[in-house]
Amino acid sequence: MHHDGTSDQLLGSYPRSRPPLPLEHQRTYVEHYRSNRSPETTLSRVVLYLESWMHRAVARGAPNGRLLEVGAGNLNHLPYHSGVKAYDAVEPFQELWEDSPHRPRIGRMYADITEIGEQPTYDCILSIAVLEHLTDLPFILARSALLLAEGGSFRAGFPSEGGIAWGAAWRLTTGLKYRWDRGLDYGAIMRHEHVNTATEILTLLRYFYGAVEVRRFPIPLAHLSFYTAAIAMAPRLERCRAFCQSRLNGPKVAGE
Numbered sequence: 001m002h003h004d005g006t007s008d009q010l011l012g013s014y015p016r017s018r019p020p021l022p023l024e025h026q027r028t029y030v031e032h033y034r035s036n037r038s039p040e041t042t043l044s045r046v047v048l049y050l051e052s053w054m055h056r057a058v059a060r061g062a063p064n065g066r067l068l069e070v071g072a073g074n075l076n077h078l079p080y081h082s083g084v085k086a087y088d089a090v091e092p093f094q095e096l097w098e099d100s101p102h103r104p105r106i107g108r109m110y111a112d113i114t115e116i117g118e119q120p121t122y123d124c125i126l127s128i129a130v131l132e133h134l135t136d137l138p139f140i141l142a143r144s145a146l147l148l149a150e151g152g153s154f155r156a157g158f159p160s161e162g163g164i165a166w167g168a169a170w171r172l173t174t175g176l177k178y179r180w181d182r183g184l185d186y187g188a189i190m191r192h193e194h195v196n197t198a199t200e201i202l203t204l205l206r207y208f209y210g211a212v213e214v215r216r217f218p219i220p221l222a223h224l225s226f227y228t229a230a231i232a233m234a235p236r237l238e239r240c241r242a243f244c245q246s247r248l249n250g251p252k253v254a255g256e
Contacts, residue, residue: 007207010200011243015136021192024184047174050226051129053217054157055080057229058126062155065123068147070113070140071130075102088122113143121149127156131201132194141208142243145235154209154232160216162197164223198228208243210234 021029059080069077072089074096081087088108091097097109110116125144134140144154160166175186199222205212209232216225 007203010203011138011207014138016195018135018195019191022188025188025192028182029189050217054128054227054229057215057217057227058128058155058157061231062126062153063123066120066149068116068122068125068144070125070127070144071133072097072106073128073130075100075106077126077128078102078105086120088116088120090116113140113147116147118146120147121152122147123149123152125152125154127158129158131156131158132161132196132198135195136247137196137201138204138208138243139247141204142240142247145208145237145240146244148235152233154205154235155230156201156205156232157227157229158198158201159194160198160222160225160228161194162199163225165219166198166226169226198222202228202230205230205232208232208236208240210236 055077058077062081064081064083064085066086067081067084067088069087069089072091073093075089078087079102086107087105088110089097089106090110090113092111094111097103097106125148131137131140141154148154170186170190178184178186178189202212202214211233213231215229215231216222217227217229219225222228
């Protein structure tokens with residue numbers, strides 16, 4: 001398949017540099033992150049409830065064989081896969097998962113996807129609210145494709161970043177609360193965190209995989225959705241191998 005200019009230009013924009021987080025935000029960043037991921041406030045509970053759509057959309061139809069989660073965080077996706085044969089995970093921040101009640105269910109825990117050899121292969125590789133954060137997204141997608149068993153799928157849920165509804169949603173919820181609590185613009189956090197748009201993620205998935213099914217919530221239109229889920233199959237293995245080889249021999253792979 002011939003690459004189009006859009007894909008080549010997009011690939012050339014990686015690895016990306018994360019915009020620095022202004023000092024005034026750094027002081028409370030960890031505290032904000034933890035509170036934002038716990039159901040202790042009404043807003044947090046609402047956000048976590050809406051995010052649960054991504055978990056359900058990714059888990060629906062997933063095989064019960066060998067699974068790998070990329071960016072497993074506090075392991076909160078594990079309960080959606082109760083009968084799997086094996087569940088491995090990639091998560092560099094040990095502080096997020098070391099006290100998780102789901103930790104005993106994890107087989108192998110990796111700090112980086114490059115730690116995984118050609119074996120084992122996985123029936124499904126998945127990620128929830130991770131791809132928008134990755135500074136070298138193409139490498140992760142290509143490397144994941146090479147770890148899939150024949151007939152396997154890469155499944156991901158992510159915010160509809162770049163869309164009108166998503167932009168309005170965070171500005172009118174978390175953004176308002178953040179300004180109220182700290183007197184600061186939450187946009188600085190979002191620019192630091194979300195270095196990839198939903199459109200960019202889907203473009204790269206279609207570049208590395210031959211079939212990509214897309215679902216959106218709550219309305220199946222890019223600009224009217226809050227979240228997107230993609231199920232990618234039929235990896236273009238030669239393309240993935242060539243990209244990974246060029247990356248390992250070329251630009252430094254970002255570990256974020």
